[in-house]
Amino acid sequence: QAVVTQEPSLTVSPGGTVTLTCDSSTGAVTSGHYPYWFQQKPGQAPRTLIYDTDNKHSWTPARFSGSLLGGKGALTLSGALPEDEAEYYCLLSYSGAVVFGGGTKLTVL
Amino acid sequence: QVQLQESGPGLVKPSQTLSLTCTVSGASITSGNYYWHWIRQPAGKGLEWIGRFYTSGRTAYNPSLKSRVSISIDTSRSQFSLRLNSVTAADTAIYYCARLSPGYWGQGILVTVSS
Numbered sequence: 001q002a003v004v005t006q007e008p009s010l011t012v013s014p015g016g017t018v019t020l021t022c023d024s025s026t027g028a029v030t031s032g033h034y035p036y037w038f039q040q041k042p043g044q045a046p047r048t049l050i051y052d053t054d055n056k057h058s059w060t061p062a063r064f065s066g067s068l069l070g071g072k073g074a075l076t077l078s079g080a081l082p083e084d085e086a087e088y089y090c091l092l093s094y095s096g097a098v099v100f101g102g103g104t105k106l107t108v109l
Numbered sequence: 110q111v112q113l114q115e116s117g118p119g120l121v122k123p124s125q126t127l128s129l130t131c132t133v134s135g136a137s138i139t140s141g142n143y144y145w146h147w148i149r150q151p152a153g154k155g156l157e158w159i160g161r162f163y164t165s166g167r168t169a170y171n172p173s174l175k176s177r178v179s180i181s182i183d184t185s186r187s188q189f190s191l192r193l194n195s196v197t198a199a200d201t202a203i204y205y206c207a208r209l210s211p212g213y214w215g216q217g218i219l220v221t222v223s224s
């Protein structure tokens with residue numbers, strides 16, 4: 001089974017920009033992996049921010065964007081707010097299976 | 110507005126079967142090109158994909174759970190269900206149902222495996 005790897009933790013300053021990445025043990029991440037990004041705050045269910053690489057949900061703030069970057073899936077946060085402090089998970093689809101990354105704890109400080 | 114709601118026992122004994130149901134409102138679980146998923150999260154840990162079914166009826170499961178898990182649907186009640194056999198304490202988690210595209214999740218249900 002494939003392993004999906006994310007940075008365990010990242011820190012961004014308020015108003016700053018940060019990129020979270022999603023790496024696949026099977027090789028380069030492509031649009032065919034349909035990368036998803038989820039945000040989860042303590043005590044809450046996850047919520048989808050990005051689906052199919054770069055599509056946003058109606059509630060996804062404009063400061064979040066998804067892309068492919070250097071063979072990885074990427075979530076970029078531009079203009080971080082204190083409320084963006086959370087755990088972020090990516091997900092990749094493989095033939096007949098889905099794998100979550102281990103999550104990135106993002107601190108806004 | 111699409112809404113999902115998990116239901117089922119919050120306590121299951123070791124070696125028994127965990128059974129949960131997800132009730133969907135605001136969408137049909139048999140129309141459109143969508144996957145409907147079960148996902149779980151042990152306390153303090155990350156998300157783990159359990160399995161999914163496609164609106165055509167095809168199912169797929171996490172290889173690490175495949176021998177113990179099954180997903181079924183009840184179209185008359187707009188529900189899909191999870192069964193996980195031979196549970197142990199390691200199956201204690203919050204269980205979520207979801208349609209990931211574009212992003213509808215249930216609130217989750219805590220299931221504890223304990224005698």
